[in-house]
Amino acid sequence: MIILVSLVFVGIIAIEAPRLIKNRMWREMGAFSVLLVVGLVYSFGLALSWPLPNPVKLLRTVFLPVTRYLELLLT
Numbered sequence: 001m002i003i004l005v006s007l008v009f010v011g012i013i014a015i016e017a018p019r020l021i022k023n024r025m026w027r028e029m030g031a032f033s034v035l036l037v038v039g040l041v042y043s044f045g046l047a048l049s050w051p052l053p054n055p056v057k058l059l060r061t062v063f064l065p066v067t068r069y070l071e072l073l074l075t
Contacts, residue, residue, distance in 0.1 A: 001047045002044065002048070005040075005043045005044060009036065009039075009040050012036065013036070017029070017032070
């Protein structure tokens with residue numbers, strides 16, 4: 001499973017990175033790299049059955065105050 005995950009990420013890098021480097025899109029390359037590393041670590045964690053945090057809890061914590069505020073505005 002680790003080999004398959006690695007091949008998928010190598011394929012993504014092979015497709016996206018040359019275009020970003022050729023067009024000198026350095027900020028996009030930085031964002032791409034950060035997101036790719038986060039995805040790689042999380043994918044390896046899932047493949048190796050590591051105890052990983054649930055990202056939905058983080059999103060709920062961030063957006064719950066916004067949701068409550070919008071509900072107050074609309075009612």
